[in-house]
Amino acid sequence: MDISFSVTASSESPTRTVVKARNFEMIVDEPPSLGGDDKGANPVEYVLAALAGCLNVVGNLVAKEMGIKIDSIQMDISGDLNPAKFQGKSDAERAGYKKIRVAMKVKSDAGEETLVKWKKAVEARCPVSDNIANPTPVEITLSKM
Amino acid sequence: MDISFSVTASSESPTRTVVKARNFEMIVDEPPSLGGDDKGANPVEYVLAALAGCLNVVGNLVAKEMGIKIDSIQMDISGDLNPAKFQGKSDAERAGYKKIRVAMKVKSDAGEETLVKWKKAVEARCPVSDNIANPTPVEITLSKM
Numbered sequence: 001m002d003i004s005f006s007v008t009a010s011s012e013s014p015t016r017t018v019v020k021a022r023n024f025e026m027i028v029d030e031p032p033s034l035g036g037d038d039k040g041a042n043p044v045e046y047v048l049a050a051l052a053g054c055l056n057v058v059g060n061l062v063a064k065e066m067g068i069k070i071d072s073i074q075m076d077i078s079g080d081l082n083p084a085k086f087q088g089k090s091d092a093e094r095a096g097y098k099k100i101r102v103a104m105k106v107k108s109d110a111g112e113e114t115l116v117k118w119k120k121a122v123e124a125r126c127p128v129s130d131n132i133a134n135p136t137p138v139e140i141t142l143s144k145m
Numbered sequence: 146m147d148i149s150f151s152v153t154a155s156s157e158s159p160t161r162t163v164v165k166a167r168n169f170e171m172i173v174d175e176p177p178s179l180g181g182d183d184k185g186a187n188p189v190e191y192v193l194a195a196l197a198g199c200l201n202v203v204g205n206l207v208a209k210e211m212g213i214k215i216d217s218i219q220m221d222i223s224g225d226l227n228p229a230k231f232q233g234k235s236d237a238e239r240a241g242y243k244k245i246r247v248a249m250k251v252k253s254d255a256g257e258e259t260l261v262k263w264k265k266a267v268e269a270r271c272p273v274s275d276n277i278a279n280p281t282p283v284e285i286t287l288s289k290m
Contacts, residue, residue: 002243005189006223009197011215014205017198021190022176023183028198031167036202038168043199043273044150045166050191051283052154053162053173057181057188058231060159065233070156072290078151086203086270088210096275098147099282107290119287125231128188130241133283137244138196138274142264145217145252 013037034083044097047132048077051100054128059106062121068110076103100132158182179228189242192277193222196245199273204251207266213255221248245277 009019015036019026028043030036041049052075063070079097084090106115123129154164160181164171173188175181186194197220208215224242229235251260268274 002225002227004223004225005187005193005242006221007186007190007193007197009194009201009220009222011201011205011218014209015202017194017201019194019197021186021194024186024190026171026186026191026194028194028201030202034202041152041166041169041171042150043195043202044276045152045169046171046191046195046198047273047276048150048152049154049162049164049166049171049173050188050195052152052164053191054188055285056154056156056162056173057160057175057179060156061231061233064159073156074290075154076151077154078149080147080149081272082147086272087206088270094275094279095270096272096279097150097281099284102283102285104285104287105290106287112289115287115289119285123283123285125233125240127226127231127241128192129283130239131189131192131277132281134239134241135280136242136277138247138268138278139244140200140247140249140264140268142249142251142260144257144260145219145250 044081048079050128051102051132052077054126055102055122058126059122062118062125066114066118068108068114068118070106070108072107074105077101189226193224193245195273196247196277197222199271200247200249200267203271204267207263207270211259211263213253213259213263215251215253217252219250222246
């Protein structure tokens with residue numbers, strides 16, 4: 001059976017958005033270099049945070065199934081994008097990240113070979129990496145207030 | 146020229162991840178129904194927050210270019226996913242959101258027709274909707290601590 005997730009969001013400035021998910025509030029903004037007031041991480045940093053959180057949850061779940069112990073997961077996650085498209089300067093390259101790199105360090109009793117299998121399963125089963133790596137329809141409907 | 150974004154992330158529990166992006170800290174967790182301690186929004190809610198923040202930034206940028214005034218943007222964003230794959234119960238459906246729906250309410254002096262054009266440009270130019278709607282390689286490298 002499907003699970004639904006939802007948020008409500010409200011523009012507080014041309015760059016700042018306050019997002020509510022259940023009992024949590026998230027502030028998304030842009031740094032001054034991108035025209036914002038720097039009151040929170042920016043949208044594409046939130047994408048990387050989502051991926052980190054997902055890899056941890058699924059990583060621990062898969063480890064439990066495989067009977068391996070994971071004491072800690074550390075991740076450095078990065079991506080590059082060309083701002084020309086979102087800034088309206090050029091359509092030559094895509095708007096978003098061209099690629100996302102995750103350097104994962106794992107403290108575990110498992111051997112290399114087991115961890116490679118673990119990683120494959122984690123990648124395949126992580127909802128966020130699925131939504132990033134594979135096409136996901138985004139349907140926007142618009143109405144005037 | 147490309148811009149790079151990066152975060153560092155650390156597992157604080159099997160479900161909780163602390164993510165640092167520049168001077169910001171984000172806590173990602175799961176609700177008790179998904180095995181967590183509910184200390185923050187969950188990974189797939191972070192994806193929706195990222196999309197909301199991006200649509201606001203790009204929405205205001207495009208409006209400025211088109212010479213229209215936007216006083217407020219409100220969004221209800223939701224998505225459904227089947228947890229069977231990430232829980233290791235079935236591979237029949239994908240792990241992530243099947244579709245993401247954005248219901249956007251805009252307070253603006255612009256007419257309907259102009260706003261439809263505006264929406265099209267925003268969708269095409271938003272980095273986060275690009276990364277969700279279109280394939281983006283996620284490259285994970287693994288090392289032991």
